[in-house]
Amino acid sequence: MSWAEGLALVKRGAESEIRLGDFMGLRAIYKLRVRKAYMDPALDSRLRAQRTLKEAKVLSLARERGVRVPRLYAVFPSMGLIVMEYVEGPTLKEVVGSPGWQALAEDAGLQLGLLHAAGIVHGDSTTSNMVVTGEGVTLIDFGLAEFSSRLEDRAVDVHLLKEAVTSTHPGHAGEFMEAFMRGYSRALGEAAAGEVEARAREVEMRGRYVAARRSVWQAEAGEGGD
Structure with missing residues (x-):
């Protein structure tokens, strides 16, 4: 089963794909860093994992310091995937x-x-x-x-x-x-x-x-x- 099965595509960009769905009964955003076809696969995987971890650490520290940011639900560095709170409202x-x-x-x-x-x-x-x-x-x-x-x-x-x-x-x-x-x-x-x-x-x-x-x-x- 694909990780994206049943998830609605919200946005697809050059760096990532954003989907909306549920995570353990909560509305959630799934953010996947996409693979770069032109890049060496091993290097691409390493960079995506590093950037995914860094973004997760940023969200965690920001929330810890009282900044209003989405709650972090799960991180899958090897997939380049972050699951976080869906914040509903106008921009x-x-x-x-x-x-x-x-x-x-x-x-x-x-x-x-x-x-x-x-x-x-x-x-x-x-x-x-x-x-x-x-x-x-x-x-x-x-x-x-x-x-x-x-x-x-x-x-x-x-x-x-x-x-x-x-x-x-x-x-x-x-x-x-x-x-x-x-x-x-x-x-x-x-x-x-x-x-x-x-x-x-x-x-x-x-x-x-x-x-x-x-x-x-x-x-x-x-x-x-x-």
Whole structure:
């Protein structure tokens, strides 16, 4: 019997396959890291096992430190499979702009701040990876998470979120980030949060500089081709 038998496919990406089903009577997400056909099978198996274990450790530590994340039900490293709690609800992306969304933005800041305080960075901190439930905001999808307390890594997390909100809700981005930073400061402390916010602005400026230079290079290349 296949592990996926009876499980509904939710999402299939380049790195993993997400399915929904039951685990010991509980609604659960089954996340399988897919095999890479182009990679040496032994190396592929080792990498998938390592990444699966790391994600499981991230979830366990985050929950232990009070971050709202899915409960971990089971881990099968040799299969590249994690079974975790299914968190039901709309994403924060879908809720921004509706009544009371500012409090949820602040809670998102609190959760990411607690995650950073635990020595973990998310790696894909967008409003699509934040689910709204009756308890507040739950962080999901830790496939790119790393154990890190580096200022730069924390700043990139905050910058990614700001970019996502600016792209999807430009009219609310400023208010969103103000509320977010209030929650973030509660978790990390005013001084540390201020350092992260300042570095996030530097990350943003570096990105703008690279984008501007790329436009110049492309224009110059176009002129040279005439």
